Amino acid sequence: MKTRWFLQLFTIIGFLLLGSGIAKAFHIPVPGSVIGLLLLFVFLLTGIIKLEWIERASSFQLKHLTILFIPPITGLFLSSAFLEILHWNVLIILIVSSICCLLGTAFAVEWIEKRRDVK
Amino acid sequence: MTMFIGNVLLCLVTTIVCYYICLKFYLKYKKGWLNPLYTASFLLILLILVCPIQVDSYKEGSTIFNYLLQFAVVTLAVPLYKQWSFLKKNYKKIFIGVICGTSLGVITVLGMSQIFHLQEQLLASLIPRSVTLPIALTVSSGLGGLSSTTVLFVVISALISLTIGPKLLNKLGIRSKSAKGLAMGTSAQMLGATRSLVWGEEEGAMGSIAMTISALFLSVLVPVFSYFT
Structure with a gap:
């Protein structure tokens, strides 16, 4: 059981390394981890990799995703630079762009659905 | 090099312990604001400020999390x-x-x-x-x-x-x-x-x-x- 768990981890690490290697070798500007994601997705779809082979390791990772964000947040508060960063203009940008993102998606989807209904 | 490995271990252990404690609390009381993202960070900041842990050594150690993050991106597949x-x-x-x-x-x-x-x-x-x-x-x-x-x-x-x-x-x-x-x-x-x-x-x-x-x-x-x- 233990070895299986490690095998699952190594499969995912293998895809990460493969993705980074491809990104470096072909000078693709996309992050290597994203290429690894797409590769793993394609391999899952074609059935070369079975979901059961990696499911335990990946669900463990996704369940505890939160822990990865704790060190950056801690680092931010310890550096005390966050008061300098959070000027009013940055806050305005954050608010306005969040609303634009939200409404852009919502209206685009509604538009498509309405168009389909007319047809 | 040994310093670096020590820092990585220190960072990993303190972060995981804080996360684990806060996760237990979160699962027990199921309140939105108890999300470990906030509580564990808070606990960790307290820990670093109270205990004689060097802020820089924690930050140096936290580079390990960048690799774990890339790993997490792949699992989104x-x-x-x-x-x-x-x-x-x-x-x-x-x-x-x-x-x-x-x-x-x-x-x-x-x-x-x-x-x-x-x-x-x-x-x-x-x-x-x-x-x-x-x-x-x-x-x-x-x-x-x-x-x-x-x-x-x-x-x-x-x-x-x-x-x-x-x-x-x-x-x-x-x-x-x-x-x-x-x-x-x-x-x-x-x-x-x-x-x-x-x-x-x-x-x-x-x-x-x-x-x-x-x-x-x-x-x-x-x-x-x-x-x-």
């Missing part, structure tokens, strides 16, 4: 695969909605940063603010942004969308289930996907798909775009 049939059935509205929303968000950031004359490093941390954290951090470090600033922007953006999003969508008369789910997932990623699950199953599925697709879209768009300009 699994939820995407599980939702494949749902995605195939609704691909048109998902792609158009997510691409419109994400690009509009980036365009407003770019436009307003011109108006306010923002520093380039700050801008680099602002651009990926709408997508899920592991990918946002990868994109921002690729652009030369600071990871700690990016985390702050991502969390604040998600909280803004989460607090005003549902009310705003309601006021503007958006009734469609997919529109609500996709909008929340695109703008508030993980938090939005969880929120849209409250509306119903279809909204929730749309929310989590929107989270992955918008992150993928941005992570491909931004580097390619900056490569050509």
Whole structure:
């Protein structure tokens, strides 16, 4: 059981390394981890990799995703630079762009659905 | 070298212990504000300030988490695969909605940063603010942004969308289930996907798909775009 768990981890690490290697070798500007994601997705779809082979390791990772964000947040508060960063203009940008993102998606989807209904 | 390994171990152990304690509390009382993201960070800050731990050695040790983050990005393929049939059935509205929303968000950031004359490093941390954290951090470090600033922007953006999003969508008369789910997932990623699950199953599925697709879209768009300009 233990070895299986490690095998699952190594499969995912293998895809990460493969993705980074491809990104470096072909000078693709996309992050290597994203290429690894797409590769793993394609391999899952074609059935070369079975979901059961990696499911335990990946669900463990996704369940505890939160822990990865704790060190950056801690680092931010310890550096005390966050008061300098959070000027009013940055806050305005954050608010306005969040609303634009939200409404852009919502209206685009509604538009498509309405168009389909007319047809 | 031994110093570095020591720092990595120190960082890993303190972070995991804090996370574990806070997770237990969160699972026991099930309150939203007890989310380990806030409580564990708070506990960790206290620990570092009270105990004789050097701030710099903690920060040096936390580089290990960058590798774990890349690992997490790869595992996002699994939820995407599980939702494949749902995605195939609704691909048109998902792609158009997510691409419109994400690009509009980036365009407003770019436009307003011109108006306010923002520093380039700050801008680099602002651009990926709408997508899920592991990918946002990868994109921002690729652009030369600071990871700690990016985390702050991502969390604040998600909280803004989460607090005003549902009310705003309601006021503007958006009734469609997919529109609500996709909008929340695109703008508030993980938090939005969880929120849209409250509306119903279809909204929730749309929310989590929107989270992955918008992150993928941005992570491909931004580097390619900056490569050509």
